[in-house]
Structures are given as structure tokens and as C-alpha cells.
Amino acid sequence: MNGSSQYDVFLSFRGEDTRASFTSHLSSSLSDNGIDVFKDDTHLPRGNNISLELQHGIENSRISIVIFSKDYAGSRWCLNELLKIMEVHRVQGRLVLPVFYGIDPSEVRNQISSFGDSFQDLIQRSSPTDDEVLRWRTDLREAGGIAGFVVLNSR
Template identity: 50%
Template sequence: MASISLSSFTYGWKYDVFLSFRGQDIRHGFIGYLYKALSGRGIHTFIDDEELQRGEHIMPSLVKAITETRIAIPVFSKNYAFSSFCLDELVNILSLVKEKGRLVLPVFYDVDPSDVRHQRGSY
């Protein structure tokens, strides 16, 4: 079966997908597999580099990547809400949803979606 790249549908975007996730929770497991699956289908995916997190000027780079991406996939894990970087990314993603109609495909990894919605537990 031939793979179809989202790039053909999102002409003009630098990235097809932006992955927002809490690294310590799922970087070397779920996110790695998701990134590989998306990239393997020709979907140009932004994933932050572990080295990027050590810099002081990370947010301008992430905001730029978010604005240049058609689809955002926030992966809500148990510790996602404990990261100010993740929450800042989410604010920027939701801002673009409202202002420009960007697509968001949330993934709930080992978290009950109602806990996120009603801000219970770690949310």
C-alpha cells in the first residue's frame, strides 16, 4: 500500500505535525514509536531534541515550530501538566486553533481524558 504524505495537503507548512509531550514520561517509548511511524509515512514531524531543552531560549524556537505546523498532537501523560514548557506549548497550540483553525489531535497516554477535562489528579 502506498503511503500518502500530509505535505501534499498542507502545502506551505514547514511541518505537518508538531508533537507536544513530557519527555521524562514517554520520550524513549511511545513518542519514539509515534515519531518513527509518522516519519515512515512521509509525514514531516517536529519533535524537540533533548539538547534543545537545556537551552534558555527554547520557547521562541518551539513557538516558531508550532506556528509553522498544520497539526498539533499533544500527548497528555501523567506528568504533562507539571511541565511549564508543555503548558506553554499547549497555550500556543490552542491560540492557533482559535485564531487560524489549526488541527489538534490529542492523545491520552495512561491518563483518563475526563481528568484532563475536569483538571483532576495531576491536572
């Protein structure tokens, strides 16, 4: 671990999709093996600015594991987290490890199928700027193109 990293792994995930299943098991397994994990429900003190805490967690982790699930792109928080993760990846060379949970990497790259539907629903609901949508699409395409793990029909 280099001197500037506070955590080994930052987990990015859509809570309602994976928190009680895949993410909790992954987090426990990593922790059980001595890997320090930043997960938003365990490292965010009450009353702190969530956005700043998440940025700090991303900037101070050696690796980011992004768990793409069918509704990941339906969350503005998740997409903005992804923007920061990919920025740190590009600028500082931090490792990004995508996990495609119940979806194909092409769905993330191209924002299609249920993943794409979730993304379009977010755009309709939240009226982001054209620049935000372009940045999200660019980083989804880039992250979806990184070799990772595809987890289908897993317990």
C-alpha cells in the same frame, strides 16, 4: 500541505513520561510514512531560544499532536506549549489531536487524579500568576474536550 507550513506535525509531550516509549514510536512511524515531524529533541539547534523555536514549530505545523500523560501538567514548558497550540488552533483553525496516554480525557478536562496532582504540584512549586493558572485550566479543559485517542496499557 499549505505553503506556510514547514512541518506536517508538531509533537507536544512530557519527555520523562513518554519520550523513550510512546512518543519515539509515534514519531518514527510518522517519519517512516513521509510525515515531517517537529519534535523538540530533534529540531532545536543548540544555543537558540527554546521558547521561540517551539513557537516557530507550532506556528509552522499543520497539526499538533498533544500527548497528555500523567505528569504533562507538571511541566510549565508543556503548559505554555499548550497555550500556543490552542491559540493557533483558535486563531488559524489548525488541527489539534489529543492523545491521552495512560489517563482519561476527564482527568485533563477537570485536572483531577494523578494529572491534577501533577498540576497542583506545579502551581505550588512555580507560583504562577492567577491569570496563568486560569489560562492553563481553560486550555486544558478545551483540549481535553477534543475527540482524540485514549491509549491505555500500551507498549
